[in-house]
Amino acid sequence: MTATTPPPLVHIDPSGADRHGEAARLRELGPVVRAVLPGDVEMWMVTDYALLADLAADPRVGRDWRNWGALRRGEVPEDWPLLSMIRLNNAMARDGLEHRRLRKPLTRTFTRARVERQRPRIEEIVTGMLADLPRHTGPDGVVDLRLHYAYPFPMQVICELIGVPQAWWPRFRELINTVIRADTTAEEYLSTQQERHERWQELFAMKRAAPADDLTSAMMAVNGEDGDTLTDDELEDTLWMLIGAGHETSISLIVNATRALLTHPDQLALVRGGDAGTWSRVIEETLRWDAPVGNFPARFPTEDIEVAGVRIAEGEAILAPWSAVNRDPARYGQDADRFDITRSDQRHLAFGGGPHVCIGPALARMEAAVALPALFERYPDLALAVDPAELTAVPSIFSNSVTSLPVRLGEPRLSTAD
Template identity: 50%
Template sequence: MMTVLAEHDPLHLDPSGRDHHGEAACLREAGPVTRVILPGGVPAWAVTRHDELRDLVRDPRVSKDWRRWSAVTNNLLPENWSLTGVVKVTNMFSADGEQHRRLRTAVTNALTPQSVRALQPRLDEIVATLVRDLPRNISEDGSVDLCRYFANPLPLNVICELLGVPEYLHSRIRDLTASVFDHTIQGDQVNNTQKEILRTMAELVTYRSDNHGKDLTSSLIVTRRENPELLTEEELYSTLWLVASAGHETTRNLLVNAVRALLKHPGQLAMAREGATGTWEAVVEETLRWDGPVGNILTRVALVDITIADVTIPAGEAIVAPYSAVGRDPLKYGEDAERFDITRKDKKHMAFGGGPHFCVGALLARREAVTALPALMCAYPHMRLAVDDTAPKPLPSMLSNSVMELPVHLMP
């Protein structure tokens, strides 16, 4: 079959994340494979259909290694690029083959089904405390910000405990994560954030070297000490940062988006509260499909010319996974793909990626959400949004899909 290049003007992906789903609809309309422009004027491609993207992430003809991107080898990326912190990393996210397996194994050993189940009592305790304390944080207008007092501290505390992060570093990790995922920043702020991340991870390693514990950081320190070839110092710091940042940012967005969806769809919320076993799991999976925590992510580099849906992506060019677009693909989910429906039969999605790089923290994120959502929504059965749903400011990010604040009234 003859292959052709996409001919329409490329869509500029919005670094401010003002309308992820409006942008996603435009991407789907442009076709199954379309050219896009990343922040900073950097060209790439987007695969906008579920099945095509599912196949692509398993394709050995694509690489996760950003060093194989022609824009990198030809020195075409802007200085202090706003996506530097989520693209130019040295951990399992940007590794292939044996290197990927080596870097991933150390983390997966800490996130087995058994170890995640063992976290349940502590998770229950954190959730109960946050739910109980919400009324203490009501502002003068009678609302409480669920982002600040519930959705952010829950996964941040969980992941920091898993990593053995001392409490005095929690807020720094939170702020640095917000900076990395803010794709409107540029210039010296990008560079300063990267330097501060390195300093913070080095500080964590020093702390845990002096205070060894049963945590992931201590485990990785021992691995490096016993066999430095298995984990370089750069890989150690980068792996810790990947777990710390992605381990709470995406779960935070999942919680916020689920609460928003339920409060905007009271019939669905009623079904969740009254439903049988597995109903809250259905809420989580439908949220991940319908309004997942990641909008767009630069995910692969073509190693050879690749033809998808009659469109050729040239070797060396980058490919974006537009999860907001794929999650509502009508070819996969039917004509009602735009509808939030926890009874939907086909809720399989790509919110956690796919193939060898399927999110290592997916099990933990799901458990946090399935624990937190019923505890919150059943403790405050009259909760409602405090502002018009168009009012919350979106996270300023091409990648993160959620809002900065979620003010609600807990009682009538």
């Protein structure tokens, strides 16, 4: 039976300053709420874990932005900055046969085996960056672990994997920042769209002239082998999705896990007293407790549906609040807000679900599984250099982390290589 009382209307804080407090308040308001995003664009939010998991797998709820009624009616401005996360020409934003066509070159090339082959290179990058960290220490003895470790490490890994020239890496990071930031202007959004298009076209020309052992060359080689050819625009958006998700989530995962351990000494003690497999529990609990993506847009019902007694009409947008559902007490119990690596149920929705589940969890988990233990082994006295309350959230509706992670390294434990 459809509810007669309208669901609550909530303005989402674009700064992300109190992500988990906001998530808790959303859950308290009910399993379905109406959210207002920057620019006064409205979307539904489903805050119940089980309901959102069901929606992710529901064939009546797709990801194709062309089904968004508000966009079709011109109610969403063409220069709305958050469109860059929604209006894409890749598998993330298509359904059914189109989704499978667009995903096929990626699944055929971005394989678990290809990811696993990166492990020696990933370990080499981590070793070099950890040895170099003291050089970035300021006069006060503090180093920003996000800026000098968590950011450059996955950015280098994904750019090398895709085949992006090293000279482009800093600019690609700046372009991606305009996508995830809540304060991006319309002018910045349009400029970013144009520049990234030009960069990818230049890269494609380079790879056509001189193919290399990288993902871009591999995808171009298999493109169209089965009669389904991706256009350059589709290939652009596929690689753009991969480079954005392939480093932004890993940055946040490494930062959030490090922060969690440094602020939960009892859990850090369990890690230090455990075996190598304990780190996988750290990673999964971080993905649940402090997911790298706080909210993820957007799904669109292709027919009217009912969720917890609330009617959501065909073509209305649904925002997935991973931060809210991954701490849902109905799923995890009354201690859902507690960081606990011994938790029996560590399953989560940090990588989404259904046919549009993220394609990169193997890489993200591998990067964290190398970067985190190596960090704490190299710097056993690692400690936060500020009160945790002083850390500033990334100003984003989507990305969930902090803008910096100031730490004191302490004396390094030297390896045999030193």
